[in-house]
Amino acid sequence: MQFFFEVLIGGLLSGVMYSLVALGFVLIYKASGVFNFAQGSMVFFAALTFVGLLEKGLGFWLALPATLAVMIVLGLVIERIVLRPLINQPQITLFMATIGLSFFIEGLAQLMWGANVRGLELGIQDEPLQWVSDVAGVNVSKFDLVAAGIAAVLVSTLAIFFSRTRIGRALRAVADDHQAALAVGIPLQQIWGIVWAVAGAVALVAGLLWGARNGVQFALTFVALKALPVLILGGFESIPGAVVGGLIVGASEKLAEVYVGPYVGGGIEGWFPYVLALLFLLVRPEGLFGEKIIRRI
Amino acid sequence: MMRHKSVAVWLASAALGTAVAFGATAAVADEQFIPLLSYRVGAYASGGTGIFGGYIDYMNMINQRDGGINGVKLTWEECETEYNTARGVECYERLKNKGALGASMVMPLSTGITYSLIDRVATDKIPLVTIGYGRTDASDGRVFPYVFPMLTNYWSQNTTKIKFIGMREGGMDKLKGKKIVNLYIDIPYGKETIPVLDAQAKKYGFIVTHIPFTAPGNDQQSQWLQIRQIKPDWVILRGYGVNVPVAIKTAAKSGFPRDHMVGVWWSGSEEDTIPAGDAAKGYIAAGFNVAGTNYPVIKDIQKYVYAKNLGNMEDKSRVGSIYYNRGVVYGIITVEAIRKAQEKYGKKTLSGEQVRWGLENLNLDDKHLKQLGAEGFLPALKMSCADHEGSGLAKFQQWDGKQWKVITDWITPDRELVRPMIEQSAAEYAKEKNLTLRDCSKEG
Secondary structure, eight states, X not given: OHHHHHHHHHHHHHHHHHHHHHHHHHHHHHHHSOOOTTHHHHHHHHHHHHXXXXXXXXXXXXXXXXXXXXXXXXXXXXXXXXXXXXXXXXXXXXXXHHHHHHHHHHHHHHHHHOSOOBOOOOSXXXXXXXXXXHHHSOOXXXXXXXHHHHHHHHHHHHHHHHHHSHHHHHHHHHHHOHHHHHHTTOOHHHHHHHXXXXXXXXXXXXXXXXXXXXXXXXXXXXXXXXXXXXXXXHOTTOHHHHHHHHXXXXXXXXXXXXXXXXXXXXXXXXXXXXXXXXXXXXXOTTOSSSOOOOOOO | OHHHHHHHHHHHHHHHHHHHHHGGGGOGGGEEXXXXXXXXXXXXXXXXXXXXXXXXXXXXXXXHHHSSBTXXXXXXXXXXXXXXXXXXXXXXXXXXXXXXXXXXXXXXXXXXXXXHHHHHHHHHTOOEEOTTOSOGGGGBTTTOTTEEOOSOOHHXXXXXXXXXXXXXXTSGGGGTTOEEEEEEESSHHHHTTHHHHHHHHHHHOOEEEEEXXXXXXXXXXXHHHHHHHHOOSEEEEEOOTTHHHHHHHHHHHHTXXXXXXXXXXXXXXXXXXXXXXXXXXXXXXXXXXXXXXXXXXXXXXXXXXXXXXXXXXXXGGGTTSHHHHHHHHHHHHHHHHXXXXXXXXXXXXXXXXXXXXXXXXXXXXXXXXXXXXXXXXXXXXXXXXXXXXXXXXXXXXXXXXXXXXEOSOOBOOOHHHHXXXXXXXXHHHHHHHTOOOOOGGGOO
16 A cells, blocks of 8 residues: 555656646647647757756856746747737647747757757755655655645746736637737737746746756657646646646556556556546546537537 | 857768768769768757767778778768658668769668668668667578678677676576566667567576566656566666666666666666766666777877867767767778778779678777777677677676776677577568578688
8 A cells, every 4th residue: 555655646746747847838728729839849948048058157046047038038039920920820820830839949959059968956856755765665756846846836826827817817818719809909919928938937947847857858848748638637728727637647647557557568658648638538528627618509 | 159160060071071972973983982870859869969970080080091991982971860760761762872882881870760771771782780779680691681780789788788787696696586677668679688588587597577668768757666666686777868867867766776777788878877967876887889088099080080170079078978989889890891891892982782791701809909999999899691790798887977987898698598599580580571591601
């Protein structure tokens, strides 16, 4: 039973890391109704820019705001150059634009900073907390706990920002219908600019935590793959949904790998979350926290 | 500014290589074309940039220092594969007919691309050289005349790993009852050693558990929880790219000692350990080349290439790293195989078929390696019609927190175990493809 709880806790903490990436997707989806294919690339770009600035001699506390500024500028530039010309275009057009954007950002990051793998040390030990091991016999990493804390702060801040502010309400209108939102005076460009800038900031947080764990390298773009089942489960437009979806995906994939994997040759956690998400789609297509859409025919 | 300069140098040397290659028809006797199926972007770019950087620098050094191989200049052209099998095949098709007499040989640096090219190279008569990777049973040259998994294949290296573990345990007889976990990436490359490990477990009486992780392997929490439950004595790691630092860091998180983790050579570079930080201290990996700049061959590259600002590496501090030096090994084998073929066919541009003869008759003993300035840099090698591996030796190295330190001499593989397995597997392939085995006694 102790081992079961260890797997469960480890899975939940992994899930928090997935949620951090999923949050960026949610923000863009809320504003434009589009799945931002480039979110993984933004995570990579942010982490690589941060370590690149560190290598240039900037200290941690200078590199952090500098990278944040770069991500905000990147978000604003994307809005101005890529999205603004596509206002009122079908959502599939916007989606295709984000695919192109993804390749562009990946290439730009490697052109600016090179393709070398870098280490990133945030000063948080990724080793088991000894007192937890002694008391409960369960290994829990300090790094995972800090990541969970950061995710909690981020989610709370974003949830308040988007539910209690005018921008948050405007977001929903924009996502529903660009033209109607413009007609009632909602500044679409401004909203998109803000949301892409915030998504850039979220990508920075995710990039720093994933980069510290795995090293800063191209494979950071793949963490986005973990976010897709999280979004299906939690709902594409719900910030709390991204967190709950992440926890479900993290816990279920670890339990499945440990308890079911050995009977089927192992290596099932890569596809298990997608199967789970597909099953969920059959029952609740809008996800746990997504809006139920009823259309008049 | 420095970056722009090095990009310019890289573009200039690439353009020069390409220009010389395009001009090959006008000067047939002086050039030997090498296609480079490289990857400089994407998930495995750090491996690709290091290895192809070393490979190009060595060929450039031969051109600069010696004026080519007996006067025959080396030319090359890169094609970006991104470690993607489909793109690798496309690059091969694009480059195979370039140069005066087509490609001399091809090194795809990917097991996936290798598998896709095996049939094509036999038809095109271009040697497929896969040093330290690729299809293991292709070591049987009677069935695979155009495939060369040189220096050491995956099965041989696995037997050296078990020998190393046996040495650490105080003798091979001490392996009985020990628990070894084989943690591998769930792709053909990762699975390649399962049969030989099972055979070794039977032979030595240890218990092996195979645990896969899904590519790219950027989260291995559940695998390491299983490992924690098994409480193995040793963990063998077969990864490449991001999953290696992840494995090392997750091992640390699970409290597993890193000096009981032994990686394959694709899990044993600076690019694997530096991102893992302090967690990598003590981690061990096999290798068929060593790191360091204190070898005459590297000093010549610095003198004839970097001193003239012709180096391929953007980050010069990587010269002498594991991957860079592996690229130099690729260069040495390329050059010496062509030189050997010239002994038979003359000092002129050779076809892939002629270079194949050079590969098959290559003999790089310690004396020869010393002349090349590479004594101890790579193992001695003796190829033959039947044996396309030629060596099988591996050294083991340990990360001390800053650099790789060699901790063993060359360890010989268990050929008595491996060779019959290779021949059996190759025979099955020949039967499936309806191939007739070459009679090596009749080949000169």
